[in-house]
Every structure is written in structure tokens, then in C-alpha cells.
Amino acid sequence: MSKVYRVNTVNLLSKREMPMIGFGTYARKAEPGQYRQAVEWAIEIGYRHIDTASSYNNEVEVGEGINNKIKEGLVTRDQLFVTTKLWNDRHAETEVVASLKESLARLNLDYVDLYLVHWPVSTNSKGEDTEIDYMETWRGMEKCVELGLTKGIGVSNFNEDQLIRLYENATIPPDVNQIEINPTFVQHKMVDLCKQMSVIPVAYTPLGLISEARPEFIGKDVIKTDPGLGALAQKYEKTRAQIALRYLIQRGIPVIPKSFTKSRIEENLNIFDFELTTGEMALVESFNIDHRCVPANGFKGLKNYPF
Numbered sequence: 001m002s003k004v005y006r007v008n009t010v011n012l013l014s015k016r017e018m019p020m021i022g023f024g025t026y027a028r029k030a031e032p033g034q035y036r037q038a039v040e041w042a043i044e045i046g047y048r049h050i051d052t053a054s055s056y057n058n059e060v061e062v063g064e065g066i067n068n069k070i071k072e073g074l075v076t077r078d079q080l081f082v083t084t085k086l087w088n089d090r091h092a093e094t095e096v097v098a099s100l101k102e103s104l105a106r107l108n109l110d111y112v113d114l115y116l117v118h119w120p121v122s123t124n125s126k127g128e129d130t131e132i133d134y135m136e137t138w139r140g141m142e143k144c145v146e147l148g149l150t151k152g153i154g155v156s157n158f159n160e161d162q163l164i165r166l167y168e169n170a171t172i173p174p175d176v177n178q179i180e181i182n183p184t185f186v187q188h189k190m191v192d193l194c195k196q197m198s199v200i201p202v203a204y205t206p207l208g209l210i211s212e213a214r215p216e217f218i219g220k221d222v223i224k225t226d227p228g229l230g231a232l233a234q235k236y237e238k239t240r241a242q243i244a245l246r247y248l249i250q251r252g253i254p255v256i257p258k259s260f261t262k263s264r265i266e267e268n269l270n271i272f273d274f275e276l277t278t279g280e281m282a283l284v285e286s287f288n289i290d291h292r293c294v295p296a297n298g299f300k301g302l303k304n305y306p307f
């Protein structure tokens with residue numbers, strides 16, 4: 001049997017532990033069965049945290065992958081940490097519970113571990129602004145916890161002001177703010193704010209410009225070719241991607257890298273056997289250009305556009 005990796009955990013305000021590495025599942029396109037296969041490989045190699053969303057249109061396959069591994073006896077449901085997200089067109093308080101129930105039906109699960117408000121913006125199904133206050137949405141999220149449909153709730157893509165307002169007015173505080181963080185977009189201000197509130201910042205698109213998926217940023221991606229970073233990777237016998245993930249983990253930030261490639265699914269988990277020095281952390285940090293891979297330009301102009 002191949003190696004199974006163990007992953008450190010972080011404590012959430014809702015008094016549960018979340019594995020520091022989750023398996024991201026968003027893809028612009030996928031072959032039939034590809035999500036299911038990737039989730040199965042991920043669980044086999046040791047991922048216990050899986051990140052999906054209703055908008056990814058993959059909850060059925062992600063749920064199949066999870067349930068197949070539970071049926072095989074490889075894991076139990078309570079060993080897994082599953083996150084899904086509420087889409088922008090279901091922000092009305094009365095819609096939130098219904099939307100999570102639909103996600104659970106697609107996932108074929110009784111509950112999720114974390115339910116996130118995917119974006120602070122609200123729209124109708126045509127993408128037009130409905131200007132629903134995310135505090136209204138949050139009441140629906142809290143109801144999901146009361147009903148036992150999710151163990152915890154959080155947000156994604158909230159800016160500092162939005163997060164503070166939510167935190168100050170919530171009955172149940174958010175466990176996490178899932179946001180883009182990577183070596184070229186280090187987000188110190190937001191990470192510091194989260195830490196003050198004990199809200200966990202979760203890094204999406206953690207590979208940033210190192211990822212091969214981002215050819216549109218050629219010219220900005222010196223981090224892919226820089227010889228100093230190459231030498232650092234060589235020193236630890238790791239890849240640049242592993243150095244990027246390790247940098248985030250050492251800042252105390254959980255990461256959710258996505259891959260459909262079996263070897264990379266393993267590579268992205270294999271980062272707990274080395275430690276970057278302070279100087280090496282600074283080298284990784286020196287590639288910061290405050291550049292967002294996910295600016296969500298399509299939401300610009302909506303009332304609660306966060307960036």
C-alpha cells in the first residue's frame with residue numbers, strides 16, 4: 001500500500017478541528033468522472049478535508065467519491081471535513097436552508113462540516129444585483145447550524161469591513177474567511193485581522209502564479225523561474241509548489257490546492273517533513289506583487305463587491 005500522509009489541524013471557533021490542507025475541487029472544465037476520481041485519490045493518500053461549492057456543479061461527483069471511500073471502509077464520515085458554499089442567487093434568508101438541503105442531496109450526505117457564504121454580493125439568477133444584506137443571509141446560515149445541516153458556518157471573499165461588521169453582529173461567529181492568499185498575494189492585513197478575531201483565513205488559489213493553470217499572467221510569474229527559489233526547492237528536494245504551500249502553512253494558514261493529477265495530489269500533501277527558515281520565508285514573501293488571480297471582475301458594480 002502507498003504512503004498515507006497525516007496533516008496537522010487548526011482549531012475553529014465552533015470548537016472543532018479542521019485539517020490544514022483541504023482538497024480543492026473547482027475546475028473550469030472536467031471530463032465525466034474526473035472529480036469523483038480525484039476525490040477518491042485524495043482520500044486514499046490522506047486528505048480528510050474537501051472543498052466544494054454549489055456553483056462548481058460537481059457536488060454529485062464529489063459526494064460519490066466521498067461515499068465510495070466510506071463504503072469501502074477507508075474512512076468514516078466523522079473523519080472527514082466537508083465544506084460547501086451558498087451561491088449568490090440564494091442569499092434571501094428563507095432560501096439559505098433550502099439551498100443547503102439541495103447541496104446535501106447532491107452530495108448524498110446528512111450534514112456538511114462547514115457551509116460558507118461564497119461571496120458577499122447577492123444577485124438574481126440573471127446576475128442582476130438584489131442588494132440583499134449579508135447579515136440577512138447570515139441569519140439563514142445560523143438556522144442551518146440550529147437544524148444540524150452543518151456543523152459550522154463561515155464566509156468567503158469578505159473584505160475587512162464586511163468581516164468586522166459580520167463578526168460584531170453575528171450570533172454564531174464565522175469559523176473562516178476563505179480568500180485568495182499565495183506568495184504573490186500575501187494578504188497580511190486580512191490575515192492579521194482574522195487572527196485578532198480567531199477567524200481562520202483559508203487560502204484558496206494557494207499556488208497562485210506558480211500554478212500551470214495561469215498562462216494569462218506570463219510576465220508577472222517570475223516566481224516560476226527565479227533561480228533563488230529554484231535553489232531553495234532543490235535544497236529541500238521539493239517543488240516550487242510545495243515551497244509555496246509550506247510558506248502558507250508556516251504562517252498558520254490552511255490551504256486548499258486543487259489537482260486532477262495523481263502525483264500532484266500527493267505532492268501537495270507532502271509538505272510536513274521540512275521547515276523554512278525565517279530568511280527563506282522572507283525570500284518567498286519577496287515575490288509578493290499584491291496581484292489577485294481571482295478579481296471577480298464580473299461582480300464589479302454590485303453593491304457588496306468586496307475588492
Ligand SMILES: NC(=O)c1ccc[n+]([C@@H]2O[C@H](COP(=O)([O-])OP(=O)(O)OC[C@H]3O[C@@H](n4cnc5c(N)ncnc54)[C@H](OP(=O)(O)O)[C@@H]3O)[C@@H](O)[C@H]2O)c1
Nearest residue numbers: 024025026204205206207208211213241257258259260261
Ligand atoms: N471561495 C472562492 O471564491 C474560491 C475561488 C477560487 C478557488 N477556490 C477553491 O480553492 C481551490 C484551489 O484554488 P484554484 O483551483 O483556483 O488554484 P490552485 O489550487 O492554486 O491551482 C490549481 C491549478 O494548479 C495546478 N497544480 C496543482 N498542483 C500543482 C503542483 N504541485 N505543481 C504545479 N501545478 C499544480 C492544477 O493542475 P492539475 O489539476 O492539472 O494538476 C490546477 O490547474 C479551488 O479548487 C476551490 O476549491 C475558492
